Amino acid sequence: MHVQEWLDTVPAAAVYAVVALVIGLESLGIPLPGEIILVSAALLSSQHGGIDPLVLGACASAGAVIGDSIGYAIGRKGGRPLLAWLGRKFPKHFSEGHVATAERSFQKWGMWAVFFGRFVALLRIFAGPLAGVLRMPYWKFLIANVLGGIVWAGGTTAVIYYVGVVAEDWLKRFSWLGLVVAVLIGIASMLIVKRRASKAQQTPEPVTAGE
Numbered sequence: 001m002h003v004q005e006w007l008d009t010v011p012a013a014a015v016y017a018v019v020a021l022v023i024g025l026e027s028l029g030i031p032l033p034g035e036i037i038l039v040s041a042a043l044l045s046s047q048h049g050g051i052d053p054l055v056l057g058a059c060a061s062a063g064a065v066i067g068d069s070i071g072y073a074i075g076r077k078g079g080r081p082l083l084a085w086l087g088r089k090f091p092k093h094f095s096e097g098h099v100a101t102a103e104r105s106f107q108k109w110g111m112w113a114v115f116f117g118r119f120v121a122l123l124r125i126f127a128g129p130l131a132g133v134l135r136m137p138y139w140k141f142l143i144a145n146v147l148g149g150i151v152w153a154g155g156t157t158a159v160i161y162y163v164g165v166v167a168e169d170w171l172k173r174f175s176w177l178g179l180v181v182a183v184l185i186g187i188a189s190m191l192i193v194k195r196r197a198s199k200a201q202q203t204p205e206p207v208t209a210g211e
């Protein structure tokens with residue numbers, strides 16, 4: 001069966017569920033490729049009449065907001081021992097250098113670190129749990145979490161969907177390039193953050209969230 005024909009058989013409900021689940025788990029603090037899944041699903045919606053981009057964006061936004069909120073609650077309860085445990089379980093993602101970089105972002109930007117962190121692969125994983133660990137006031141976290149989740153998930157879905165519609169004929173023949181580009185962008189952002197983390201690891205400074 002042709003790849004496009006196979007994609008057309010994928011139930012829309014399954015796509016919505018997978019997108020919401022993966023993004024929710026990533027926002028919770030589990031290293032998963034949420035952005036790649038969202039971009040792929042948005043591309044699919046531009047070529048799959050049964051997948052509504054509005055519903056897709058809403059599911060992605062809900063997964064992001066709910067996942068971040070759960071991550072905040074876990075971080076607030078677990079505290080720094082939780083970060084230490086995550087560092088042992090996921091050393092590539094929760095190393096001391098990465099934590100120090102994220103903490104400095106919170107120190108500089110406060111609640112906006114949660115908002116802007118939604119657009120950076122590594123900070124998407126950190127934002128919820130770290131905000132809880134640093135005991136950022138929940139109302140500040142909630143505002144930034146909701147706004148960031150909607151703008152990132154909804155905006156990404158809209159942009160990729162309309163790009164897919166405009167270039168529909170081209171994407172049908174070379175749809176895999178969209179995924180390759182998404183992967184390269186994800187890798188590039190991770191390398192940039194990793195470089196900054198390696199520098200910050202030399203002088204990590206614990207901070208507390210501003211009231």
